[in-house]
Amino acid sequence: MNIIEINNVKKDYPLGQTTVHALRGIDLTIQEGDLISIIGPSGSGKTTLLNIIGCIDSATEGSVKIADKEITRMNDKDLTNLRLYKIGFIFQTFNLIPVLDVLENVEFPLLLMKQYTRDQIRKRAEKLIGEVQLKEYIRHKPSELSGGQRQRVAIARALVTNPDIVLADEPTANLDSETGATILELMKEMNEIEKTTFIFSTHDADVLKYAKHVVKLRDGHVVEH
């Protein structure tokens, strides 16, 4: 089943007098449970594409369907809900809430959902923290963790809501290759265990071996699928 259907998506950024055509007509369908890597040179539109799929940016033109729902005309509230319930995000800069500890950061999206009891939330968060091997760090603040550890917290947080899609923009770019490898290993494992669709972008050719499929971008076009 197609979880994502992208048709002729264009994205223009106004830049002074001119316009930057970041995406020039993307057509792409992604199957449920896939693990896809988006590659391409710098400036080819990888981040832009992920942001549009992740509902944190909007396409200038074209259609984007997530689980058969057209998102290009949704209002802020529906998009927020979509992000909360269907999508998990992992940022390059391992963005966590600085005042919350590891457990609280992972619990955060579950608390926003307001549909689980405290116990359920605690259990689920602890399970995910266990899976990313951070049990001993459960009470640590983000500032007390290494980059790799923070990225693992971000992965746990992205997965805790059991989303349909997890998006990761260069999740290993700020990590040394060894830590990067464990992160990717973890994503692969999660993809197998939870059947979650993973889409991550990368510069790194080494990373490609983790992906089931590769999408190659150049100048805002898909050049290989």
Place this chain on the structure above:
Amino acid sequence: MQLLFKIAWRNILRHKGKSLVIGIILFLGSLIMTLGNGVISGMDKGISENIVNRFTGHVVLVSTNQEQDNVLFSHMGKSVEVIYGYTNIRKILDRQPYIDKYLPTARGMAMALSEDAEPAYTILLGVKFEDYNRMFENNVEIIEGHVLKNDQRGCLITSESRKSLYDYTSSWLVPENTPLIRSNLSPEARSNQDSLILKTNVVIMGFGDDDLAMDIRVPIKGIFKYKRLNKLWEYFNLIDIESFRECFSYVTGADAAVSLPAEKQTLLSMEGANLDNLFDNTVTSVATKAGGYDFQTMKHETRRKNVKVNIDAGAYNMVLVKLEKDIRLNQAVSRLNKELKKQRVDARAITWKKAAGQVADMATIVRGSLFGFVLFIFFVAIIIIMNTLSMAAIERTSEIGMMRAVGATKGFIANMFIAETSLLSLFFGGLGILTGIILIKIVASLNISTTNDILQLLYGGDTFQPQLNLGDIISGILQLVVVTVIAVLYPVKVAKQITPLEAIARD
């Protein structure tokens, strides 16, 4: 909810500097507001108590013909209507269990006349002085001369009236049989010391709209000031009630014939001779200066052989009434009014506040200006808090964007800021109010007292007794809430505009 406050609380601790700036502003704002309210409330209470206990009583009876309620301070315009049949009213008052004591009085504007100057206006309170003193807690402090006995003729002039009469008439009043006390001279009189004209009596003439009365010469028995809140009443001179009635024509023709004092007789015999000259000298200047008052008519009326028969002897135009302790003022007024109406007497009861008019509202006016000051403080506070919070919102852009990206709604972000500000407001604002309450209690217990007239106005009496009632505290809390809400509106707007895209820090 719990999550919101957890994040808010930890953000407060994380951004200690900013929190402290906002906190101090909230603390100072609430403190100043509480102190101000305390001073005003104390002043309000003090002024009320002092006016009631020492000047007006709780309730004032006026004639049913009296239209204006403000009988004490209406300077010009209609004179206070005479109450007919006081004897019956007095019987009614005696029967009311909630009335402690009462004092019939007469109040009027009079002109002080002198041979070679324009007449000066002055307020007279006609009383039996000993009764007056008993009713109003010996509020008269004699500076020169003596007090009056109940049946003695004469007047007591306030030192302030003496000053202003000097400015008008160029003669300096001193009580009979007392030497001039040079240290009491006003600066104007002192500069003129060598050629000072001393007078031990005043020629006064009742002044009103429908009938102009006789002019009489009254001996000065004393110069005084009021012990408390002198500034409010310093132009109210006291005169024995008989002389008052004479100069306002509260006498029958027969009475006038019989009871005229010797002094008065001579004055009357001067009529058409000296007295006319006296007036001729002043006619032109007054006619222009006193605009609106027809001096010709006045002159005419005074010259009439038989002064217009006005009222029965023993008349007054107000009765000042003090209530028993713990009697509700408004209840007492309506009960009394019901009774007066039933008995068909010529009197109606009004509260002292109505009778004293704007003076009773003094506290309200000061409260208003203080409120303006507090508003200004809060305006400044709002600006600073708003600015600090907006900066905080901008600083946390990527954090907030990330929260939005993982599914937090705009409302959540807004509530996060509101929770943060509310906690600060609750803690620091609460601390400010609490500190204010404690300071007020401490200051009140010090019993700071003053004899300074101006300070007495601020204190509401002779001791500084700031106080806070529940209403003040509640209104303080409400003001704090309003400030918090207004201050947080703009920062919340800024925070809500942060998009999830901004989670991805771009340089």
